[in-house]
Amino acid sequence: MMVDKGNHRHFMAKEIYEQPEVIPHTFGHYLDLENERVALPELPFDLAGVSHISITACGTALYAGAIAEYWFERFGRVPVNIDIASEFRYRETPLQPDGVTIVISQSGETADTLASLRYAKEQGQKVIAVVNVPTSTIAREADAVLPTLAGVEIGVASTKAFTCQLATLACLAVAVGRAKGHLQDEDERKLVRAMMEVPRLMTEALTLSPEIELLSRTLAKAQDVLYLGRGTNYPLAMEGALKLKEISYIHAEGYAAGELKHGPIALIDEKMPVVVIAPYDRVFEKTVSNMEEVAARGGRIILVTDPKGAELANVPAMQKLILPEMPATVAPLVYSIPVQLIAYHTAVLMGTDVDQPRNLAKSVTVE
Numbered sequence: 001m002m003v004d005k006g007n008h009r010h011f012m013a014k015e016i017y018e019q020p021e022v023i024p025h026t027f028g029h030y031l032d033l034e035n036e037r038v039a040l041p042e043l044p045f046d047l048a049g050v051s052h053i054s055i056t057a058c059g060t061a062l063y064a065g066a067i068a069e070y071w072f073e074r075f076g077r078v079p080v081n082i083d084i085a086s087e088f089r090y091r092e093t094p095l096q097p098d099g100v101t102i103v104i105s106q107s108g109e110t111a112d113t114l115a116s117l118r119y120a121k122e123q124g125q126k127v128i129a130v131v132n133v134p135t136s137t138i139a140r141e142a143d144a145v146l147p148t149l150a151g152v153e154i155g156v157a158s159t160k161a162f163t164c165q166l167a168t169l170a171c172l173a174v175a176v177g178r179a180k181g182h183l184q185d186e187d188e189r190k191l192v193r194a195m196m197e198v199p200r201l202m203t204e205a206l207t208l209s210p211e212i213e214l215l216s217r218t219l220a221k222a223q224d225v226l227y228l229g230r231g232t233n234y235p236l237a238m239e240g241a242l243k244l245k246e247i248s249y250i251h252a253e254g255y256a257a258g259e260l261k262h263g264p265i266a267l268i269d270e271k272m273p274v275v276v277i278a279p280y281d282r283v284f285e286k287t288v289s290n291m292e293e294v295a296a297r298g299g300r301i302i303l304v305t306d307p308k309g310a311e312l313a314n315v316p317a318m319q320k321l322i323l324p325e326m327p328a329t330v331a332p333l334v335y336s337i338p339v340q341l342i343a344y345h346t347a348v349l350m351g352t353d354v355d356q357p358r359n360l361a362k363s364v365t366v367e
């Protein structure tokens with residue numbers, strides 16, 4: 001299939017901007033909009049009987065899984081373990097009877113993810129593949145396939161495939177919650193309504209682009225950037241750091257904000273930008289304390305938050321990127337947009353090959 005960049009300078013920009021259009025396809029596939037319920041295609045096993053979930057993937061897909069871990073635990077009350085596919089495949093981890101392994105892959109061809117799928121099957125697990133390429137090897141070998149329906153993704157750094165993975169996994173987590181009797185009808189309706197708001201919220205998030213472009217002038221001068229978050233924003237912080245290093249070649253690390261004092265705080269000085277992903281939620285005040293620790297050491301904070309968070313975080317020398325208020329479950333999908341734009345604008349300014357960064361491949365079919 002021929003895909004062009006449209007009016008965009010790079011495929012990555014096109015794919016970032018496409019998200020408000022592709023996300024409704026994904027949700028449309030997994031939701032019964034009329035009844036405001038999740039409606040997954042039939043699976044060859046009963047989700048009510050799932051004792052345990054293991055999640056495995058590489059790169060950006062792994063971070064989608066790490067966000068979903070919070071959802072499976074919250075909605076499904078089911079224990080989850082998650083591991084990098086290159087570790088999972090060799091760990092010989094004991095897998096529980098009636099366990100499900102979820103493998104996540106844009107390409108469906110990543111060698112380590114495929115090997116992990118095979119290991120899980122050998123161990124008697126049911127395997128669900130969350131893939132963007134439905135004809136891929138991973139899709140063929142899994143017991144059930146949940147396509148992410150992001151459309152062809154060309155940029156090596158994954159953007160729309162990531163948010164479509166999140167959309168798919170959120171629906172699966174709700175389905176597990178319902179099947180296990182932990183999620184009431186009204187809770188499910190609320191979640192579905194929140195999901196339906198995502199395209200609009202993403203469109204609003206995209207309007208931050210000019211502000212982020214200005215901000216990227218500071219980031220482009222940095223040697224290292226730290227990303228912090230709590231809860232689902234912690235894996236999103238890791239994804240933000242991965243995106244930045246992949247395409248701008250600036251060293252970046254994503255950390256759980258609570259771990260700041262256990263190491264990364266030693267790095268902070270006035271040269272260190274710290275991107276804090278923190279919508280106003282039940283752990284917000286904790287993250288404010290972390291920001292105070294950063295500010296006290298002269299670190300330059302870039303806070304990605306909502307109006308209430310912006311009002312309550314009175315930390316000096318701070319730049320704020322303000323998104324609309326939204327339910328916590330959908331926040332990772334929408335907060336992905338500024339995270340992607342930060343990496344994109346910084347890389348453009350650095351003059352790197354944004355769509356084909358050095359040493360990276362879109363699909364890694366060797367170990």
Ligand code: G6P
Pocket residue numbers: 058059060061104105106107108109110113156157158360361362363364
């Ligand atoms: C490569 C790509 C990443 C991607 C990872 C996993 O490293 O550069 O963007 O996240 O592979 O790929 P997959 O196709 O399995 O999602």
